[in-house]
Amino acid sequence: MEETNKIEDTTKKEEQTSTQKIGIYLWIWLLLFVLSFFSYMVDWYQFQGMLRWSLILFFMFLKAGLIMAFFMHLFWERYALVNVLLWPMTAIACFIFLMTAEFKYTLFSRFFYFVVGGA
Amino acid sequence: MSEQKIDGFELKPGFKGMASDTGSDQTMFKGVHWGKAMMWIFLLSDTFVFSCFLISYMKGRGSTIVDWPNTSEVFSLYVGGVPVPLLLIAIMTFVLITSSGTMALAVKYGYEKNRKMCGWLILATAVGGLTFVGMQVFEWSKLIHEGVRPWGNPFGASQFGSFFFMITGFHGFHVSIGVIFLFIYTYKVFAGHYESKKRGWFTKMKGDYVEIEILGLYWHFVDLVWVFIFAFFYLW
Numbered sequence: 001m002e003e004t005n006k007i008e009d010t011t012k013k014e015e016q017t018s019t020q021k022i023g024i025y026l027w028i029w030l031l032l033f034v035l036s037f038f039s040y041m042v043d044w045y046q047f048q049g050m051l052r053w054s055l056i057l058f059f060m061f062l063k064a065g066l067i068m069a070f071f072m073h074l075f076w077e078r079y080a081l082v083n084v085l086l087w088p089m090t091a092i093a094c095f096i097f098l099m100t101a102e103f104k105y106t107l108f109s110r111f112f113y114f115v116v117g118g119a
Numbered sequence: 120m121s122e123q124k125i126d127g128f129e130l131k132p133g134f135k136g137m138a139s140d141t142g143s144d145q146t147m148f149k150g151v152h153w154g155k156a157m158m159w160i161f162l163l164s165d166t167f168v169f170s171c172f173l174i175s176y177m178k179g180r181g182s183t184i185v186d187w188p189n190t191s192e193v194f195s196l197y198v199g200g201v202p203v204p205l206l207l208i209a210i211m212t213f214v215l216i217t218s219s220g221t222m223a224l225a226v227k228y229g230y231e232k233n234r235k236m237c238g239w240l241i242l243a244t245a246v247g248g249l250t251f252v253g254m255q256v257f258e259w260s261k262l263i264h265e266g267v268r269p270w271g272n273p274f275g276a277s278q279f280g281s282f283f284f285m286i287t288g289f290h291g292f293h294v295s296i297g298v299i300f301l302f303i304y305t306y307k308v309f310a311g312h313y314e315s316k317k318r319g320w321f322t323k324m325k326g327d328y329v330e331i332e333i334l335g336l337y338w339h340f341v342d343l344v345w346v347f348i349f350a351f352f353y354l355w
Contacts, residue, residue, distance in 0.1 A: 019227045019230045019231060020227065022224070022227065025220070025223045025224055025227060026220075028220075028223075029216070029219075029220035029223070032216045032219070032220070033213065033216060036209075036212050036213065036216060039349070039350065039354060040205065040209045040212075042354060043191050043204055043205055043353075043354055044204065046191075052354075053355070056350050056354050056355065057350070059350070060346055060347065060349075060350035063346045064343055064346050064347070067219065067339055067342060067343050067346070068339075068343065070223075071219060071220075071222075071223045071335075071339045071342075072335075072336055072339045072340075072343075073332075077151070078130070078136060078137070078140060078148070078149055078150070078151075079133060079134055079136055079137035079140075080136070080137045080140040080141055080147055080148055080149065081148050081151055081156070081159065083137060084148075084159075085159055085163055088163060088166075088167075089166075092166075092167070092170045092174075095170070095171075095174055096174055096177070099174050099175075099177060099178045100177075100181070102178060102182075103177065103178045103179075103181035103182040104181070104182075106178075106181075106182035107181060107182045107183075107184065110182065110183075110184050111184060114184060115184065
């Protein structure tokens with residue numbers, strides 16, 4: 001009994017130190033190629049308007065997520081590290097929101113003074 | 120990947136684990152090599168730098184009353200007399216993803232102590248990075264010949280040039296630094312520095328294959344940034 005337990009213990013330890021299977025990397029690699037091809041096709045077929053922007057963003061976030069989760073191993077990291085890395089992104093989202101309001105205002109003033117000529 | 124076992128400490132999964140890791144009066148990132156944690160912190164700060172560039176680009180492009188240059192025409196290449204939109208950019212993207220994949224495999228083989236395979240894959244990654252930088256040089260010189268300058272260009276809004284050179288230049292700089300380090304680490308792996316536990320240049324840290332993962336994190340980040348530049352600058 002003890003011997004079999006020992007064998008089980010050593011196999012468990014080996015499992016813990018071994019890396020991910022090669023298949024998962026190859027799949028992610030292939031997916032990244034396919035997604036890049038699709039995002040290139042968005043330009044190739046000259047999609048316009050909301051369809052273009054939503055497709056670009058969709059493929060972009062999917063690619064970024066795959067790279068971070070599997071190539072950069074965040075999927076297997078502990079939450080202490082993952083949360084420290086991902087929560088600061090909300091600050092960037094806030095900044096984007098603020099600057100959107102800002103560029104709309106700048107555009108409005110430029111039209112108002114350059115084109116219309118002021119009040 | 121972190122080692123998932125620490126003596127005398129129970130590693131709980133999920134958010135409970137996060138709370139107990141953070142409040143453990145010990146190192147916070149359990150089983151994460153300090154070099155890896157520091158690389159992540161550096162990449163986080165780099166994310167903010169690139170975000171500022173891209174957000175300022177959004178602000179500049181959104182607030183100009185002159186039309187923005189049509190990127191799929193500006194970045195098209197003529198193949199047999201026919202313009203192919205974004206051809207060079209597409210090839211650059213594929214080259215960078217290829218090198219990202221070889222890097223991921225290099226990290227895996229490194230942890231499996233497969234020295235030769237790891238070394239060849241890092242070398243392949245370095246060559247891919249070098250190809251990318253080479254094509255970027257070609258792209259820059261082509262646009263400069265066509266009269267694109269940081270203060271103006273013949274295609275449309277004059278802000279185009281400054282954002283283009285700033286954003287792709289800063290990314291290209293990251294790739295170049297990465298390529299230099301990839302070649303250095305190719306040498307270190309083939310020379311067996313991680314088997315003999317040879318110490319590095321600036322550190323007392325004994326050589327270990329975790330360094331390959333740290334290098335890999337940087338390289339994947341360079342690829343990650345390109346994903347965003349490709350979407351926002353070239354496709355948008």
